[in-house]
Structure formats: structure tokens, C-alpha cells
Amino acid sequence: MIKAILVFNTRGQPRAIRFFESCSTELQQKLIRESYQIISKRDINACNFVEYNDNKLIYRQYATLYFVFVIDSSESEYDIYELIHIFVQCLDQYFENVCELDLIFHSDKVNHILNEFFMGGFIVERSPDLILNDIRTQIRLERQDSGVLKQMGSKIKSVVDTKTEKMKLDVEKKFDIKL
Amino acid sequence: MKFPDLSMSNPVRLRDLIRQIRSAKTAAEERAVVQKECAYIRDSFRDEDNTWRCRNVAKLLYMSLLGYPAHFGQLECLKLIASTRFTDKRIGYLGAMLLLDERQDIHVLITNSLKNDLNHSNQYIAGLALCALGTICSPEMSRDLGGEVEKLMKSSNPYLKKKAVLCTVRIIRKVPEQFDVFQNSVRSLLSEKNHGVLLSAITLITEMCEQNHQALQVFRKLVPNLVRILKNLIMSGYSPEHDVSGISDPFLQVRLLRLMRILGRNDIEASEIMNDILAQVSTNTENTKNVGNAILYETVLTIMNIKSESGLRVLAVNILGRFLLNNDKNIRYVALNTLLHVVQADHSAVQRHRATVVECLKDADVSIKRRAMELCFALINSNNIRTMINEMLTFLGTCEQEFKADCTSNMFLAMDRFSPSKRWHVDQMIKVLTTAGNSVRDDIVSSLIGIISSSPDLHGYTAQQLYKFIRDDITQQPLVQVASWTLGEFGDLFVSGQYQHTEDEENIQVTEGEIVNVLEKILNWSLSTVITREYAINALMKLSTRFPSCSDQIQSVMTVYACNMNLELQTRAVEYTSLFTKHNSIRSSIVERMPVLMNNQPSTTNNEEQTYEQEDSSSITGINSHITSDIKNEPVEDLFKILDEPSSTNTGNEFNTENNLFDLLNSNNQQSISIPNPLDDIFGNDLLKNQSIIINGKTSSIPSMTAIDKNGLRIIFQFERQDNILFIHLHATNSTKIPITNFVFKAAVPKTFNLELLPPTSTIIPSNNSGDLRQTIKILNSNKDKLRMRIKLNYLYNNSSISDEAELNTFPEQCYN
Numbered sequence: 002m003i004k005a006i007l008v009f010n011t012r013g014q015p016r017a018i019r020f021f022e023s024c025s026t027e028l029q030q031k032l033i034r035e036s037y038q039i040i041s042k043r044d045i046n047a048c049n050f051v052e053y054n055d056n057k058l059i060y061r062q063y064a065t066l067y068f069v070f071v072i073d074s075s076e077s078e079y080d081i082y083e084l085i086h087i088f089v090q091c092l093d094q095y096f097e098n099v100c101e102l103d104l105i106f107h108s109d110k111v112n113h114i115l116n117e118f119f120m121g122g123f124i125v126e127r128s129p130d131l132i133l134n135d136i137r138t139q140i141r142l143e144r145q146d147s148g149v150l151k152q153m154g155s156k157i158k159s160v161v162d163t164k165t166e167k168m169k170l171d172v173e174k175k176f177d178i179k180l
Numbered sequence: 181m182k183f184p185d186l187s188m189s190n191p192v193r194l195r196d197l198i199r200q201i202r203s204a205k206t207a208a209e210e211r212a213v214v215q216k217e218c219a220y221i222r223d224s225f226r227d228e229d230n231t232w233r234c235r236n237v238a239k240l241l242y243m244s245l246l247g248y249p250a251h252f253g254q255l256e257c258l259k260l261i262a263s264t265r266f267t268d269k270r271i272g273y274l275g276a277m278l279l280l281d282e283r284q285d286i287h288v289l290i291t292n293s294l295k296n297d298l299n300h301s302n303q304y305i306a307g308l309a310l311c312a313l314g315t316i317c318s319p320e321m322s323r324d325l326g327g328e329v330e331k332l333m334k335s336s337n338p339y340l341k342k343k344a345v346l347c348t349v350r351i352i353r354k355v356p357e358q359f360d361v362f363q364n365s366v367r368s369l370l371s372e373k374n375h376g377v378l379l380s381a382i383t384l385i386t387e388m389c390e391q392n393h394q395a396l397q398v399f400r401k402l403v404p405n406l407v408r409i410l411k412n413l414i415m416s417g418y419s420p421e422h423d424v425s426g427i428s429d430p431f432l433q434v435r436l437l438r439l440m441r442i443l444g445r446n447d448i449e450a451s452e453i454m455n456d457i458l459a460q461v462s463t464n465t466e467n468t469k470n471v472g473n474a475i476l477y478e479t480v481l482t483i484m485n486i487k488s489e490s491g492l493r494v495l496a497v498n499i500l501g502r503f504l505l506n507n508d509k510n511i512r513y514v515a516l517n518t519l520l521h522v523v524q525a526d527h528s529a530v531q532r533h534r535a536t537v538v539e540c541l542k543d544a545d546v547s548i549k550r551r552a553m554e555l556c557f558a559l560i561n562s563n564n565i566r567t568m569i570n571e572m573l574t575f576l577g578t579c580e581q582e583f584k585a586d587c588t589s590n591m592f593l594a595m596d597r598f599s600p601s602k603r604w605h606v607d608q609m610i611k612v613l614t615t616a617g618n619s620v621r622d623d624i625v626s627s628l629i630g631i632i633s634s635s636p637d638l639h640g641y642t643a644q645q646l647y648k649f650i651r652d653d654i655t656q657q658p659l660v661q662v663a664s665w666t667l668g669e670f671g672d673l674f675v676s677g678q679y680q681h682t683e684d685e686e687n688i689q690v691t692e693g694e695i696v697n698v699l700e701k702i703l704n705w706s707l708s709t710v711i712t713r714e715y716a717i718n719a720l721m722k723l724s725t726r727f728p729s730c731s732d733q734i735q736s737v738m739t740v741y742a743c744n745m746n747l748e749l750q751t752r753a754v755e756y757t758s759l760f761t762k763h764n765s766i767r768s769s770i771v772e773r774m775p776v777l778m779n780n781q782p783s784t785t786n787n788e789e790q791t792y793e794q795e796d797s798s799s800i801t802g803i804n805s806h807i808t809s810d811i812k813n814e815p816v817e818d819l820f821k822i823l824d825e826p827s828s829t830n831t832g833n834e835f836n837t838e839n840n841l842f843d844l845l846n847s848n849n850q851q852s853i854s855i856p857n858p859l860d861d862i863f864g865n866d867l868l869k870n871q872s873i874i875i876n877g878k879t880s881s882i883p884s885m886t887a888i889d890k891n892g893l894r895i896i897f898q899f900e901r902q903d904n905i906l907f908i909h910l911h912a913t914n915s916t917k918i919p920i921t922n923f924v925f926k927a928a929v930p931k932t933f934n935l936e937l938l939p940p941t942s943t944i945i946p947s948n949n950s951g952d953l954r955q956t957i958k959i960l961n962s963n964k965d966k967l968r969m970r971i972k973l974n975y976l977y978n979n980s981s982i983s984d985e986a987e988l989n990t991f992p993e994q995c996y997n
Contacts (some may be wrong), residue, residue, distance in 0.1 A: 015246065023282055023283060026244070026249060044544065044545070047545045048512070048547055050510065069573075077438070077474065077478055077515060079470070079474035079477050079510070080431065081426070082470070083431075083471055108242055109241070109271070112274055112278075116308075119348060120314050120315065120346045120347070121314040123380070124189075124383075125342055125380065126380065128375070142302075143266055164579075164705045178428060179603075
């Protein structure tokens with residue numbers, strides 16, 4: 002299984018992190034720091050698999066970002082290597098020419114995409130198109146949510162208006178006065 | 181999201197907060213911004229404000245990404261989850277996944293909300309709930325909600341189905357007993373068309389099989405289905421939604437192959453079904469793209485791990501060979517890794533690629549170098565030993581420090597097993613010591629000494645070679661240690677020229693004084709380690725008899741060192757000084773040359789023990805001078821004394837003190853080598869471990885044993901055992917016409933046992949089997965070691981005293997197991 006997914010930039014600042022094994026905040030930050038130290042020292046042409054304690058770090062660099070997957074021995078290194086590429090492709094399709102700033106300012110959306118891709122350390126779905134469909138539907142739902150209140154408000158308003166209008170006409174008729 | 185402007189000051193939007201944090205110029209500034217915002221959020225949580233909770237929690241999650249503590253938001257996440265709005269739920273579940281885990285007490289409170297949301301009509305909300313459950317569930321939650329998850333697994337919606345399946349994976353990990361609940365639903369999943377569901381289903385089955393042996397049996401029947409799915413994947417044409425670089429759903433293929441590997445391991449039937457499809461995948465997949473290589477790699481691993489036919493294995497090794505030639509580092513790494521596992525099973529096939537592997541040693545990448553080194557050692561055999569050792573020596577000269585210790589140990593082992601001649605062996609080891617410097621392990625030093633000692637024709641030659649190195653440079657401690665020992669033992673051969681001269685190298689002539697000077701220099705040099713100096717001081721002592729002209733010089737050195745600050749050196753010097761003064765008469769016999777060690781077994785541990793034994797006997801006498809008087813006594817007493825001697829000797833800190841003085845057929849304590857045991861299968865399971873040893877408790881039903889039957893004297897052992905204590909009742913009978921008198925029975929056992937001889941019934945054995953002599957031996961065997969015993973008999977027969985010895989190795993197993 003995948004133990005953790007880390008995305009940090011070439012200066013070591015984390016941009017998106019997800020841990021599939023429970024560990025404390027200090028441990029998380031320690032892992033990020035150590036991975037950064039190991040990976041930033043590696044040559045461009047070196048192989049993308051590094052051994053780290055009992056786990057392996059599979060990493061790929063895209064522009065200023067390192068995408069690092071920490072896996073244990075039950076996963077195939079090559080498989081995960083390809084998966085990183087699929088994940089980045091998905092981000093690219095969603096944000097349209099994704100760059101580091103997109104990940105910074107929309108970290109919640111990145112988290113939602115991660116949720117659709119991985120669960121509990123395993124891959125849920127590996128087709129970017131299907132995932133993006135789901136994401137877009139969910140965003141529509143969110144928008145509807147906030148739109149619903151407005152609709153309800155205006156509906157109530159219209160109901161109240163018609164009722165008061167009616168009452169007004171009734172009273173006018175009854176008492177033959179003009180309100 | 182646009183909210184109506186209700187409050188006086190809206191909380192900052194997430195985007196603006198991010199901008200603020202990024203614009204902070206120093207870490208302190210950033211911390212200030214974060215703390216201010218955290219304080220504001222905490223206040224706002226206290227006010228129970230529903231409208232902005234969502235935004236505040238989102239900000240909190242961002243700050244936790246940066247590493248700031250965010251635990252106070254946990255309860256708010258719960259409230260968000262309980263809300264009815266989709267946005268709230270979404271952020272709430274995200275927060276729960278990131279901030280909560282099993283260690284917090286709060287997280288059980290989610291259970292109720294999860295239960296409701298799992299049954300929600302909106303598939304995305306149910307999906308969110310499944311996601312959260314799959315990430316953070318605990319065993320209790322698994323038990324409570326397992327039923328709901330199973331219901332969702334049967335739903336018709338593929339979105340929910342695949343999430344439910346993966347959730348099950350986690351549930352099974354946490355509560356393995358739940359396997360029965362889910363077992364039946366799993367089978368129907370394999371006939372799904374949706375690849376997402378199929379992928380999750382395969383993951384689930386893999387997880388079940390890895391955990392549970394019973395599952396393995398059940399799912400083996402599904403192998404034909406798996407083969408069919410794989411076949412469809414390969415044969416089907418282009419399908420846009422599953423395509424990655426021209427290959428149809430490679431992830432699913434890889435997972436299927438892995439599952440087949442697990443199911444086919446150790447099962448011939450299943451493996452046979454898979455043979456065809458594996459061959460098809462290997463030949464059809466194109467290897468120009470990364471994904472193709474990923475599939476081929478997985479296929480190779482599968483082929484090597486199941487009981488496949490030999491043609492397929494050859495195919496697999498060829499694929500690996502092609503990988504090795506590839507320029508991509510990743511592929512080479514992966515290939516080297518796999519070849520290491522393959523090499524035990526299929527040695528000859530891998531030999532073909534030896535040249536390529538040796539090339540990889542020169543690669544700049546550390547991971548590749550390490551793999552190549554391990555593989556090279558696994559490939560050494562008697563044919564290629566010379567070239568390989570040359571290559572490894574070059575490698576040793578240029579590699580990083582972390583490799584040197586392993587490399588030297590492995591080289592020594594390889595040479596031990598395959599070296600064509602002793603002289604070559606010694607030469608190469610000297611080269612290794614000079615190249616590797618100080619990173620050689622201590623046991624290599626002692627093993628090398630053992631080898632030098634065991635080849636008598638090389639003594640003088642070795643002394644000369646080593647002298648050449650240390651007269652110029654005494655910085656490399658292992659080399660200096662070996663050299664000191666050699667010069668101490670064989671310096672006289674070197675000086676007198678009685679050795680095999682080499683034609684092509686310079687043969688130097690030295691005087692005795694020069695050798696003593698070098699040793700003194702080593703002893704006095706402040707950068708020599710204590711161990712090196714101990715070697716040097718011993719060597720000097722030995723030379724005091726071999727070089728009589730330097731005896732005075734050596735004696736003065738000892739006197740100087742008798743006041744040395746180091747306790748070890750001081751002790752030795754004091755004792756050696758006393759050897760010069762009070763016990764000068766026996767000095768020569770004490771430090772005379774050690775007997776040549778005959779090397780029967782090619783294991784390095786053997787040499788260690790022999791060396792230890794010999795070193796021990798030479799230095800023990802240094803410590804306890806009363807033993808020197810015992811040397812004049814009967815040798816049998818010596819046997820007891822040496823056996824009973826506590827192992828706290830001077831040389832103990834150099835050699836392994838657990839060694840058995842008694843016999844050389846000790847249990848091997850292997851060094852840390854990465855050369856795998858040829859009897860292991862690929863995953864390191866020792867195939868011999870499955871023997872069960874029958875343990876005999878207190879019964880006396882152990883068969884008796886004849887200890888000795890010679891010249892009419894017969895001794896039978898009968899055994900009685902109580903846990904760790906073994907009682908041996910011996911019966912001695914005499915079938916000759918003349919009685920045996922003054923019969924004394926002596927026994928010695930290895931050091932790990934405790935022996936007690938109870939007094940015998942008499943010392944006379946009557947003739948013609950008319951009576952017997954009984955004696956009881958009590959042995960305490962706390963380590964449950966194999967029992968061995970050496971016995972010695974002394975008696976008077978026909979007016980002549982007879983002495984007899986025997987070694988007993990064939991005790992029944994129940995005596996000691």
C-alpha cells in the first residue's frame with residue numbers, strides 16, 4: 002500500500018500532503034524534511050527509486066515540484082512511477098496547465114482529487130477522465146447548495162407576497178375601504 | 181461562494197489568508213500571521229457560528245499542511261459532517277480524514293454520522309462517507325459499519341461499489357475475522373465490466389490472500405477467471421477510456437499479474453493454467469514505453485515465483501537481460517533487483533549477463549551500484565573468480581565508504597570458497613587490506629590469520645610481503661594487525677631466507693633488528709588502536725626467543741610498557757616481564773611457534789575458533805602461571821583444566837568469546853553476508869525449517885548406548901532425563917578371564933554443559949561378566965546443545981596399566997533436544 006503522498010517544491014515547502022498511516026504532526030513534518038533532503042541531492046539522471054528505512058520513495062520532478070510517493074514492499078515501484086504521471090495529468094486537465102500556484106491556492110480542490118484517486122493507501126480509480134467527471138459533478142452540487150438558499154428565500158418571499166396581497170384585497174372588499 | 185453580508189467583519193477568505201502567509205518575509209512573520217488567524221478561528225468556533233464554520237475549517241486545514249497544530253478543529257469537523265449541506269459535509273469529511281485518526285477519542289463520534297451518510301441517496305455523500313471510513317476506521321467502527329459497507333458493495337452504482345470494495349480492504353486489515361462476512365460477495369465482483377470496480381476487487385482479493393491462508397485455497401479456483409480477464413485486456417482493441425500510451429489499462433494488468441503470482445506460488449495446477457497467458461503477455465507487450473516495461477517487470481516476477489516451465493523461465497531471464505542494456509536507470513535498477521532473486525534458482529542463465537552486471541558497477545548511481553555489487557558476489561564461481569576479484573578490487577578502490585565493509589567481507593568469503601591457490605588467496609587479501617584501509621571488519625583479520633597459519637609453505641613469503649607494506653605505512657590498522665602477527669610468528673623464517681622466493685618481485689633482506697624496530701614503532705605510535713598495539717606487543721614477545729640478539733631490546737620495551745596507562749597493555753607487559761625474569765627457563769616453550777592449523781572446513785568461523793584456541797593456550801599461561809607447572813602433569817588433567825577455564829582471557833576482546841574450546845565442529849555463526857542460502861526460495865523462506873523436532877520430556881525411554889567395547893571391557897550408557905538434566909548411568913562389564921582393577925573413568929564435555937561425576941560403586945570390574953561397575957554422570961544442558969563427550973579410562977589389567985580414550989558423538993537425540 003501507499004503510505005504517504007507528498008508534494009513539495011524545490012525549496013522543501015510542502016504543497017500537498019496526505020498520510021495513509023496515522024502519525025503525529027511532528028513525524029509528518031520530519032518525513033517531509035528527510036525526503037526533501039534525500040531527493041534534492043539526487044542527480045537528474047539517477048533512478049527514481051530510493052530506499053528509505055523499510056519503505057521506498059518513488060519520486061518524479063515536474064518543474065519546481067517533487068511528487069513523492071512513499072510505498073512499502075507490496076507495491077510495484079514501476080506501477081507507482083506511472084501512477085504519479087497519471088495523477089499529474091489529471092491535475093493538469095483540471096487546472097488547465099497546472100503550476101505550483103494552482104496547488105497553493107486551491108489546496109482543498111487538490112485534496113478532493115486525491116480523495117477520488119486514492120483511498121486508504123490503495124488506488125480507487127486510475128482514469129483521469131472519470132475522476133474529473135465526478136469532481137465536476139460535485140462542484141456543481143456545491144454551487145447548487147449555495148444557490149438553494151437563495152431560491153428558497155425568493156420562493157418564500159413570493160408566497161408571502163401573494164398571500165398579503167390577497168389579504169389586502171379581502172379586507173378592502175369587506176370593509177370597502179382603500180388600504 | 182457568495183454569502184450575504186451578515187456580520188460586522190467577515191472572516192478572511194482562504195485565498196486571502198494564503199496570500200497573507202506567502203507575503204510574510206520571515207518565518208517569525210509567518211508564525212505571527214498564523215497565530216492571529218488561529219486565535220480568531222478559535223474564538224469563532226466558541227461562538228458556535230454556523231455560517232462561517234466551513235471557511236474557518238478550510239483555513240485550518242491549510243495551516244495544518246504547513247505544519248501548525250490544528251487539533252482544536254476536530255470537533256468542528258464533526259459538526260460540519262452532521263450538517264445537511266454538501267459543502268459542509270465535504271470539508272468536514274476532509275478535515276476528519278486529515279486531522280483525526282484512531283488515537284483520538286473523538287473519532288468514534290463520527291460513527292453515527294457515517295451510518296446515516298452511508299445510506300444517503302446522494303451518491304457523492306455516500307462516497308465521501310466511504311472515503312472517510314476507508315481512511316480512518318478503527319476496529320470498533322469496522323464491526324459496527326461492516327454491514328452497511330457490504331450492502332453498498334452489492335449496489336448497482338459502480339462509483340459506490342469501487343469505494344465500498346476498497347473500504348472493505350481496510351476493514352479486513354483492521355479486523356481480519358470479518359473475512360467471512362465479505363467472502364461471498366467478492367466472487368461476483370470479478371464479473372464486473374467496470375474497470376474501476378475490477379481494480380478494487382483485485383486489490384481486495386490480493387489483500388485477503390496475503391492475510392489468510394484459507395482465502396488462498398478459496399480463490400485459487402478463480403484462476404481461470406483471472407486468466408480470462410487478462411486475455412480480454414490484451415486482445416481487445418483500442419479503448420479510449422482505458423488506454424495509456426497504447427496499452428489497455430496497464431494498472432489492471434499489473435494487479436492481475438501480481439494476484440496470479442500470489443495464487444500460483446507453490447501450486448502446480450494453478451501455475452500450469454497461467455503458463456500460456458504469461459508467455460503471451462511477455463511476447464506481445466512492447467517494451468519501448470514505460471508502461472510496457474512495468475508490465476514486463478511484473479510478468480517476470482510472476483514467472484520466477486510460480487512453478488512455471490523452464491522455457492518460460494529462460495524467457496524471463498532474457499527479458500531481464502534486455503532491461504539491463506536499457507539506458508533508463510529505473511529499468512536497470514529494477515532488473516538488477518530481480519536478477520538477485522533469480523540467481524539462486526537459475527544460476528547459469530544469469531551468468532550470461534555477468535559482463536553487463538560488472539559494467540553497472542561503474543554507474544554513478546548509488547542504488548544501482550549496491551545492487552550490482554550484491555549480484556556480482558552471487559555470480560562468482562570457480563571459473564570466473566580471478567577476473568571477478570580483479571573487478572571487485574577496482575570497485576573497492578573507487579566506491580563510497582558505506583560499501584567497503586560489505587565488499588571486503590564478501591570478497592573474503594568468495595575467495596575462501598573458490599580460490600585456486602592459497603598463495604593467490606593471500607596475495608589478493610593483502611591487496612584488499614591495502615585498498616580498503618580501515619573499513620575492514622575485525623573478523624576478516626582473524627580469518628586471514630587463520631588462513632596464513634594453515635598454509636606452512638607460505639609463512640615466510642607472507643611475512644616478506646607484509647613487511648614490505650608496513651615498513652612504509654602503518655596507518656591501516658587491519659593490515660598492521662595481520663602483519664604484526666605474521667612477523668611475530670614467522671619473522672625468523674623471513675630473516676633467514678627460508679621461503680619460496682618470487683622471481684618477479686624484489687626479495688629484500690632484513691635484519692632482526694629492523695623487524696623489531698618496525699614492531700616497536702607500531703607499538704609506540706599514538707594513532708595505533710589498542711588492538712593493534714596488543715598484536716604488536718604479543719609479536720615482540722614471540723620474537724624475543726626467535727631473535728636472541730634483540731632479546732634485551734625487547735625486554736626493555738616490556739619494562740617500559742609495564743607502566744602504561746592502558747590496563748590491557750600494562751597487564752601483558754607485566755606478565756611478559758615476569759617471563760623474562762622469574763620464569764626465564766620456560767619462556768622459549770611458551771612462545772614457541774604455534775602448530776599449523778589444518779583447515780578441514782572452508783568456513784571462516786572454523787579458522788576463528790582454531791586461532792582462538794591456539795592464541796588462548798599461549799596467553800593463558802601468561803596469566804595463570806600455576807598452569808605452567810601443570811603442563812608437566814598427566815595430559816588428561818590438562819584436558820580438564822583447559823576445559824574448565826573461564827573464558828575471560830586477554831584475547832577475548834579480539835575474538836568471539838562464545839567459541840567452543842572443546843571441538844571444532846561448532847555451530848556456524850554466519851557473518852552478515854548477502855549471498856543467499858541456495859536452499860532458500862525466492863522470498864527467503866528456509867525450505868529446511870519445516871522439520872519438527874520431537875521433544876522428549878521426562879521419560880526414561882531413551883535408548884541406551886554402548887560407549888566403548890574394546891579388549892573385553894564394555895561400557896554401556898543408560899539415560900534418564902529430567903528437562904535439562906541428563907543422568908547417564910554407566911555399566912562397565914569385563915568379559916575377559918582376568919579382572920580389571922583400579923578402574924578410573926573420566927569424562928569431559930563441551931563448555932556449555934555442566935558435568936558432575938558421582939562416585940562409582942567400586943573400582944574393580946570382575947571377570948567373565950560376573951559383576952559390573954556402576955557410576956552415574958549428571959549433565960546439565962541449559963542450552964540444549966548437541967551432547968558430545970570424550971572419555972578416558974585408566975585401569976590395571978594383568979599387572980599392566982592401560983589407558984584408553986574415546987570420543988562419543990552419537991548420543992540419541994532425545995538426550996539433549
